[in-house]
Amino acid sequence: MRDFTAVVNPTAGGSTGAAAPPAAVRLLREAGARVDTEYSTGLAHARELAREAGRRGRVVLAVGGDGITGAVGGALSGTGALFGIVPAGRGNDFARALGLPRDPAALANGLLHAGPRAVDTIEVESAVHHRTVVLGSVYAGVDALANRHANRARLLTGPASYYAGGLRAVTTWRPAGYRVTVDGVPRTHRGYTVVAANSPYYGSGRMIAPGARVDDGELEIVMIRHAPRRLFFALMNDLASGTHVRRPEVCVLRGREVRIEADREVPYGADGEVEAVLPVTARVLPGALRVVG
Known part of the structure; x- marks a missing residue:
């Protein structure tokens, strides 16, 4: 029987305060597993909790959305510790990329x-x-601005908050000049x-990179x-199916490392969190995280 430490974002999904544990966590306990619960005060704290639990040989669960999932999974990257996800946020995009079951009983059984x-x-x-290490994606531009607006939304949740954030961001966005260096080629x-x-997904299920795979050693x-x-709004609608990549306005490359720079201040984000501006370098760490579920 595995021992678990659940690192919980108490405000996931727009809730406030320490909520009742998700059904999958209750089912783990009912099955006889020992599950400790740790409530994080922020992503840095979540990383500390995850590293400590991993050092003690426990399976570390990220309970929340993509922000805490990226923080906890990133903290365990390269350590050999086991990692699991209990999706409880607005986006849950990395859980979607892993194909985790939505049914709590099936999720608990996998864990x-x-x-x-x-x-x-x-x-x-x-x-x-x-x-730092994250899991799903690094994005620089209007989507980072949209995600910042979505994170600050109070009345909307889930996909609606991301769509509203996108509309607000696009109306004020002016094109940026980027320098993108992929595996040394600018x-x-x-x-x-x-x-x-x-991961193929970001922004609550939008298929930004339909060819991306979490285990192929490339970005x-x-x-x-x-x-x-008007065309950009059509592109946004295409993200539901990933068909935007067929449009001539979209270029898709593959590589192990990318450096992104811009000719003005452009925000970038990672795994649903927006904290900084370009430049940024992202590189893949193949097979660095051991996931159960």
Whole structure:
């Protein structure tokens, strides 16, 4: 029987305060597993809790959305500790990329019995992130601005908050001039965003990088060029199915490392959190995280 430490974001999904544990956590306890619960006060605290639990040989669960999932999983990257996700946030995009079941009983069964799976992580370096590790994607441009608006939304949740944030961001966005260097090869790009993706999904189920895989040792780099706003809104709708990559305004590359720079101050985010501005470097860490579920 595995022992678990659940690192919980008490405000996941827009709630406030320490909520009741999700059904999957209750089912783990009912099955006889020992589950300790630790409530984080922020992402830095979540990383500390995760590292300590991992050192004690416990399976570390991220309970919340993509922010805490990226923080906890990133903290365990390269340590050999076992990691699991109990989705309880607005986006839950990395859980979606892993194909985790939505049914709590099936999720609990996987956490108890499934063998570990090696997945890739992303090392992020910048003036702010001297070195940190995330799981899903690093994105620089209008989507980072949209995500900032979504995180600050009070009346909307889930996909609605991301769509409203996107509308607000696009109305004020002006194209940025990017320099994107993939595995040492530079190129220029002018437009809306550059995304370095380990997962196909971001922004609550939007398929930004349909060819990305969490275990292939590469990043998929998606660049959306400047286009009229009406076309950009059409591109946003295409994200539901990933068909935007067929449009001539979208360029898709693959590589192990990408450096993103811009000719003005452009925000970037990672795993649902926006904390900094370009430049940033993202590189894949193949098979660095052991996931159960």
